[in-house]
Amino acid sequence: MAPSSRAHQPPGPPPPDPSPPEDADAAARAHLDLTRSLSYGDYLHLDTLLAAHRPVTGAHDEHLFIAVHHVSELWLSLIVRELQAAMPLLAAGVTDAPLKGLTRVVRAQEQLTGAWEVLKTMTPADYLQFRSAFGQASGFQSAQYRMVELLLGNRDPVLLRPHAHRPDLYAPLQAALHAPSLYDLALRLLAARGITLPGEVLERDFTARPEEHPAVLDAWLAVYRDPEHHWDLYELAEKLLDVEDNFRRWRFNHLTTVERTIGFKRGSGGTSGAGYLRRALDVVLFPELWQVRTSL
Ligand code: HEM
Secondary structure, eight states: OOOOOGGGSOOOOOOOOOSOGGGTTTGGGSOOOOTTSOOHHHHHTHHHHHHTOOOSSOOHHHHHHHHHHHHHHHHHHHHHHHHHHHHHHHHTTOOHHHHHHHHHHHHHHHHHHHHHHHHTTOOHHHHHTTGGGGTTOOGGGOHHHHHHHHHHTOOOGGGGGGGTTOHHHHHHHHHHHHSOOHHHHHHHHHHHTTOOOOHHHHTOOTTSOOOOOHHHHHHHHHHHHOTTTTHHHHHHHHHHHHHHHHHHHHHHHHHHHHHHHHTTOOOTTSSOTHHHHHHHTTOOSSHHHHHHHHHO
């Protein structure tokens, strides 16, 4: 008797194509004459985008190096945009749309961090073939990266100086330096919901990185001890932690990529290189959100 199990049946012919007959020539039915209408490349300005990709040497890996930087800057631009959309809403007491926006930030950060996996395929020898092409240029001078840091609350006026010669970049960075950060706005929201926070926290000097403050820890403790009552604030706290968690991962992967590519040489931007980046790992953006775990 033949076995009844499908697993024992000999492989038969492939199943019939489920596409309805009208899809048989689907490609031929697409819009193929674009002489008079907006095409994909037109809409996305792909000529402009790809024209920005200009390796200086003939080194094979310079293409990769530029592509990963370009892709990273595009994600940074999206992150800046999402943060700048979320912050005024948060200031107005709205949490649902900012939570959605921050989820997008978290996903974009994952893409940024994933880019290291591609770049890590470049060896030190590959890199040295084009290193001379970019002189003193460095990601240290990325205005969008600085903007993300400023919006999240990592504030150090020195880091704005590379942009002083570009008023179009410098002015928005200066404005962000003097305005409340995402974390400051979250704390103001806690206060607006009746959780006690002193004026010295709410009206702090925004140009400096915030110091850990016992009253802020108490405020987050109130949220974490009664999440049902403060559900959106609790969600916001965890989302902020996701953002910082991902930020740390990006920094760590950058450092590791730098060490495996240039070792402990000085950076093209003039810092000590890996040593500088290692110290940046100690930066804590939302200190009380990490502390609250210990205190619960
Ligand atoms: C092999 C590739 C890379 C190497 C060797 C490298 C090296 C470095 C070094 C040594 C620094 C310290 C500043 C200095 O230049 O003196 C730095 C900073 C920085 N790099 Fe890279 N980098 C690489 C790829 C990237 C990529 C793909 C990005 C993406 C945007 C990036 C973004 C940054 C940023 C934002 C900083 C400033 C970090 C801070 O101030 O905390 N780097 N990089």
